[in-house]
Amino acid sequence: MAQYQDHMLILKSRPYRESDALITAFGLKSGKIGAIAKGTRRAKNRLAGLYPLSYTVCEIYHGRSNLDTITGTDLVEGFSGMRQDLSRLSWGMLLADLVDEMWEERDAAPAVFPWVVGGWEGLAQGANALTITLTACWHLLQLAGYYPQWETCEVCGRVPDDGPVALDLVHDRLYCTRHRPGDDHLVSVFLGTWRTWRRWMELDVNRLGQYEAKGAIGAQIFTVFRRYVQSHIGRLPRSLQFLQEVENIGVEGEDLTT
Numbered sequence: 001m002a003q004y005q006d007h008m009l010i011l012k013s014r015p016y017r018e019s020d021a022l023i024t025a026f027g028l029k030s031g032k033i034g035a036i037a038k039g040t041r042r043a044k045n046r047l048a049g050l051y052p053l054s055y056t057v058c059e060i061y062h063g064r065s066n067l068d069t070i071t072g073t074d075l076v077e078g079f080s081g082m083r084q085d086l087s088r089l090s091w092g093m094l095l096a097d098l099v100d101e102m103w104e105e106r107d108a109a110p111a112v113f114p115w116v117v118g119g120w121e122g123l124a125q126g127a128n129a130l131t132i133t134l135t136a137c138w139h140l141l142q143l144a145g146y147y148p149q150w151e152t153c154e155v156c157g158r159v160p161d162d163g164p165v166a167l168d169l170v171h172d173r174l175y176c177t178r179h180r181p182g183d184d185h186l187v188s189v190f191l192g193t194w195r196t197w198r199r200w201m202e203l204d205v206n207r208l209g210q211y212e213a214k215g216a217i218g219a220q221i222f223t224v225f226r227r228y229v230q231s232h233i234g235r236l237p238r239s240l241q242f243l244q245e246v247e248n249i250g251v252e253g254e255d256l257t258t
């Protein structure tokens with residue numbers, strides 16, 4: 001039993017008992033935790049500033065139960081520009097959902113932190129939401145151990161210089177336009193779509209937001225991400241479904257270039 005302090009990304013909050021909240025947070029040192037925040041739903045409460053999609057330094061009591069108790073908070077960044085816009089908020093939720101989905105409780109992964117903070121900052125500042133969020137999401141997948149080898153053609157070993165490029169979403173392989181087999185889990189994208197993805201994966205977090213994906217390229221990268229998550233994780237985060245249905249991003253079919 002101990003009191004500790006950690007930098008926390010607040011991923012989720014839901015009502016708990018009469019006036020408390022059950023918080024899912026991701027700590028820089030502690031990884032994902034579940035914690036009770038007492039009295040947050042009363043108007044006057046010192047934890048009233050604790051809300052989802054924010055970055056807060058928390059004082060936490062770790063008792064005998066699995067659930068910790070948040071006893072104090074000091075907001076670092078609330079990303080207000082992100083929560084004023086439903087679309088940006090949905091992209092921000094996708095980052096929170098992905099972290100919640102991919103990491104087990106108490107599995108420390110400090111490298112996650114800057115990608116989420118960088119993503120939320122970019123969304124708050126009005127950067128291209130799809131580019132910022134999906135770049136961070138692909139890097140988060142990589143940190144979780146999912147990194148498709150989409151670099152050279154599986155058959156000829158060459159770096160594609162012509163499109164379309166076929167991506168295998170199950171076996172993580174790539175085929176150039178001449179060697180595309182007839183498998184049904186392949187998806188064809190523009191050369192420019194694949195190149196944009198490659199450039200994103202070479203970025204460090206300080207350059208998050210570079211190489212904007214617009215129009216058809218953005219739609220293709222979104223679709224590849226959604227299907228990759230479905231293929232490897234099996235579930236789609238709710239925010240990803242929301243973005244697909246409400247924002248109407250993405251394309252159908254196997255050949256995304258038509």
Ligand SMILES: [Zn+2]
Pocket residue numbers: 153154155156157158175176177178179
């Ligand atoms: Zn080839």
